[in-house]
Amino acid sequence: MVSYSAIKDKLKIEVERENNIGVAHLTHYFQNHINGVSQHYIEPATSYLKKISEDLNLVEEPQMQQLLPIQFDVPFPPPENYDFTFIDLFAGIGGFRIPTQELNGKCVFTSEFNYHAQRAYEINFGEVPFGDITKLDLNIVPKHDILMAGFPCQPFSISGKMKGFEDTRGTLIYNVLQIIELREPKVVLLENVKHLVHHDKGRTLKIILKHLEELGYKTSCEILNSSDFGxxxxxxxxxxxxxxxKEFDFSKIKTIPKPILKGFLDKDVEFEYLNEPYTLIENPKTQTSGLIFIGYRNKTIRKAGVRPGTENLSRVHKQPNRIYSSDGLHPALPSQESSGRFWIYDNGKVRKLTINECYKIMGFPENFIKINNLSELYRQVGNSVCVPMVKEIMKEIKKQLL
Ligand SMILES: C[S@@+](CC[C@H](N)C(=O)[O-])C[C@H]1O[C@@H](n2cnc3c(N)ncnc32)[C@H](O)[C@@H]1O
Known part of the structure; x- marks a missing residue:
């Protein structure tokens, strides 16, 4: 059996900065050659294969059938015998795909337009995602059982009174709704920041749920916290x-007691320590969230609306100045490294989390390959989704809805 890395080498498969449609078709074909979905990708995949054989001046043009079956020598190969299919929209670095494949799900379509995330995706899964969803002919999306999307949150500009999901035209959820209308997946799984509940005074969420209901779906939603998933x-x-x-019953999802940061920290590596004055507060308390605000960098504190003597409250200090104890939780990793990762107090010193620790507290397996530069890696992990949380949700979706 030919390995994916050998084919990748021979055909020089790599993510391009612009226009990946050919290589996306080819890798989607490779990933699906044993199921009917491959018919969906075969024509453009074959033309692309012909084109690169010419571009690379290969002595003999490889025939598609000679390349198959492929042994996927990547960290997260597709399952051989699967129980259900899914699509991964706004796929990022594959936080949905890892746990869903572990539960014997087969991914049949991926879309992600960020070059760096696409590279991470290809190296970990052996598939190049299709790019900008707003520019794709959605007929290339095959039928599937579960649609998954951690979509970016955008306001809708119209009144919300119009019929159909025209209200959302021009936003990314519109494209998601179009795919749902076209392919009628059994299950739709959407993820977003908690703020979606309050976004545009609650209208954004209301409109999304209304449109899903218009498409015939019973919906349920819940706020979940990664800290309840290990x-x-x-x-x-x-x-x-x-x-x-059916209406999904969130109460059946298995949660576990919150762990503390200390057990997840690296040992014997180079740390980025705080080398400026800071203050530790007396008697730090564990907040209901599980965070322990233990101190702050000696920078000026917020003045407006701050009562004297409240310096020991985390909200008085800007985010990059706060220090949290490793005996508690870490705050949510931000998607922009530049907006300031948090400082943590561990072993009598103040430092930032290493990139490895960030992937660990998002639940990524050790064998996940981290490529790209550090600030890209921080951005990608902060944009991603907690892997064990998705796994527990998916276990229940499989039990209750498939
Ligand atoms: C919140 S992140 C989701 C991350 C993903 N769940 C993961 O596990 O890494 C949203 C992703 O949507 C991508 N995105 C935004 N607009 C897009 C578009 N028009 N087409 C395709 N991907 C898009 C972004 O690049 C980003 O990676």
């Missing part, structure tokens, strides 16, 4: 589940 991060996200017949 990782020491206070990261709250809204999860929306839709199904044609």
């Amino acid at each position: 990782v020491p991060q206070n990261r709250e996200r809204i999860i929306i589940v839709g199904h044609k017949k």
Whole structure:
């Protein structure tokens, strides 16, 4: 059996900065050659294969059938015998795909337009995502059982009174709704920041749920926290589940007691220590969230609306100045490294988390390959989704809805 890395080498498969449609078709074909979905990709995949054979001046043009079957020598190969299919929209670095493949799900379509995330995706899964969803002919999306999307949150500009999901035209959820209308997946799983609940005074969420209901889905939503799924991060996200017949019961999802950060920290590596004055507060308390605000960098504190003597409250200090104890949780990793990662107090010293620790507290397996520069890696992990949380949600979706 030919290995994916050998084919990748021979055909020089790599993510381009512009226009990946050919290589996306080819890798999607490779990933799906044993199921009917491959018919969906075969024509453009074959033309692309012909084109690169010419471009690379290969003596003999490889025939598609000679390349198959492929042994996927990547960290997260597709399952051989799968129980259900899914699509991964706004795929990022594959936080949905890892746990869903572990539960014997087969991914049949991926879309992600960020070059760096696409590279991370290809190296870990052996598939190049299709790019900008707003520019794709959605007929290339095959039929699937579960649609998954951690979509970016955008306001809708119209009144919300119009019929159909025209209200959302021009936003990314519009493209998601179009795919749902076209392919009628059994289950829809959407994820977003907790703030979606309050976004545009609650209208954004209301409109999304209304449109899903118009498409025939019963919906339920819940705020879940990563810290209830075995990782020491206070990261709250809204999860929306839709199904044609049944309402998903969130109460059946298994949670576990919150761990603390200390057990997840690296040993014997180089740390980025704080080398300026800071203050530790007396008697730090564990907040209901599980965070322990233990001190702050000696920078000026907020003045407006701050009562004297309240310096020991975390909200008085700007985020990059706060220090949290490793005996508690870590705040939600931000998607922009430049907005300031948090400082933690561990072993009598103040430092930042290493990139490895960040992937650990998001629940990524050790064998996940981290490519790209550091600030890209921080951005990608902060944008991603907590892997063990998705796994527990998916276990229940499999039990209740498939
Ligand atoms: C919140 S992140 C989701 C991350 C993902 N759940 C993961 O596990 O890494 C949203 C992703 O959508 C991507 N994105 C935004 N607009 C897009 C578009 N028009 N087409 C495709 N991807 C898009 C971004 O690059 C980003 O990676």
